[in-house]
Amino acid sequence: MGDTAARAGRKQKQTDTDTGTRRSLGAAALPAVAAVLTFGWAWWGLAGGSPLxxxxxxVGGAVLVxxxxIAYFVLAGGSGGLFGALLxxxxxxxxxxxxxxxxxxPDEALCVVRAIDAREQASYGEGAPPGRTVYRHELQCPGGDPGEIKTDHHIAEVGGEVRIAHDRRHRVSPVVAGTNSPWTPAAWAVAVLALSTVIGGWRRPRP
Structure with missing residues (x-):
């Protein structure tokens, strides 16, 4: 009787361990899978031949993120899982x-800055992104498009000229020509997702 109970206990313990390992591996793999799906969805919406x-x-992007x-937190569990999910x-x-x-x-226009409206965006508490100033530049461009551009710094004084790169289909926001580069956000994304992966693989949640 005692041996049977002991064997059942060892079997249950092994099952619990295996379940925890699978969940940990799932949490570790999720950041890479989610990043590929999210990038693909965003690219389809922003640059696909038949845009969404x-x-x-x-809505699709919000559901993915x-x-x-949520899936990561369920798999990883605990305070570490919560931190990893936020990452x-x-x-x-x-x-x-x-x-x-x-x-x-693909389109560029030489525009004149007609007005600048600076607005403060406050932080929303500890751990949230810090507050910043958003500058809304009203533009006068050939053909009237784009009509404005928002940046986190002055791009020119009122009356000054600036070359703007934009998409006439309005699928992406206009930027100052020559300034948009994906490498900085991509590098930060890799670093943050790698940390999330490490946390997910290190955690050993209770099944």
Whole structure:
């Protein structure tokens, strides 16, 4: 009787260990899989030959980011799992930024800055991104497009000229010509997602 109970206990312990290992491996693999899916979805919405409607693209992206973070937390568990899930969400948002920056803006226009409106965006508490100033530049461009550009710094004084790269289909926001590069957000995305992967693989949650 005692031997049977002991064997059953060892078997259950081994099952629990195997389940925990599978969940840990799943949490470790999830960041890479989610990043590929998120980048693909963002690229399709921003630069695909048959673009998605904007509401569909936004909702689909939100589902991917939030769903991946929730799945990660369920797999990893505990405070480490929560921290890793937050890192995963941040990494996926950086992935979307990289996709946006890599999308083509084939049209250029030499525009005049008509007005500048600076607005402060406050931080939302400890751990949130710090506050920043957003500069909305009203533009006068040939043909009237684009009409404005938002940046985190002055691009020219009122009355000054600036060359703007944009997409006439309005799938991506305009930028100052020659300044958009996906490498910085991509590098941060890789670093953040790698940390999330390490946390997911290190955790050994209780099944």
């Amino acid at each position: 409607p904007s509401p569909v693209a936004l 939030l769903g991946s973070a 995963l969400a941040a990494g996926l948002l950086l992935t979307v930024t990289a996709a946006d920056q890599s999308a083509a803006r």
